[in-house]
Amino acid sequence: MSTTEPLPKTHAAVTGDGTALERYQDVVVGRRSWRGLVYFEFCSWMSGLPGALGLLMRKTFWPRLLGSCGRKVYFGRNVTLMHPGRIRIGDHTVIGDGCVLDARNPTRETVLEIGAAVMLSHGVVLSCKNGSITIGDRCGFGPYSVIQSAHDNAVTIGDDVIGGSHCFVTGSGNYNTDRLDVPISKQGTQKTGGTRIGDGVWLGARASAVGGVSIGRDAIVGTGAVVTRSLPERSVSVGMPARVIRTRGADDQPGTDP
Secondary structure, three states, X not given: OOOOOOOOXXXXXXXXXXXXXXHHHHHHHOOOOHHHHHHHHHHHHHHHOOHHHHHHHHHHHHHHHOOEEOOOOEEOOOOEEEOHHHEEEOOOOEEOOOOEEEEEOOOXXXXXXXXXXXXXXXOOEEEEEOOOEEEOOOOEEOOOOEEEEEOOEOEEEOOOOEEOOOOEXXXXXXXXXXXXXXXXXXXXXXXXXXXXXXXXXXXXXXXXXXXXXXXXXXXXXXXXXXXXXXXXXXXXXXXXXXXXXXXXXXXXXXXXOO
């Protein structure tokens, strides 16, 4: 890329105008405050502390970084927080080792909202780049799952949702690709209206949901399925793209889930 061409937005924020410290505060900390910076750095230092001491220190000091934090919230080792003041977490939630909570959206006061009694296993990524994510109560996501929202395409997840390892949920749309004289990366992305997952949904391991879809309550999405269109409640879906093979609880269907 020529240095005369405009840089991608995130790259520009990291390498653009202002001092290195100001850019760090804008991109990572979320505000320009010396007091806030010192406290953020203190909390970052304890991110990698092992054992019971690390858990205790993070449980004690990290809630003050957040927009709000409930009781008995536990943070594992090497958790990454970005714009923590825009994050809200409910009671009894567990954030596993190596999770990323990225709430970068300066247009909203609350960007990433995690309910009560939620379990994020190790390596789960919640990424908001000018988007928002809401996760209800008693949800759980397996290792290395990714939930992503960008460009005001929100992701909303209801209560009691479970996801297997390596799930992928995005509220964002595809890149526009109509022009051939401009790289795809410069054509912007489509608005989708976001993605909604209803209460009680089960996403199998490696299941994916693309931007603009809605998955009805109590539905099951099978292992490796890719949801490209909305699914009704209590449906059982498999395949790429996901197709409904039956409805849970229907009188003429077997009663055992696959």
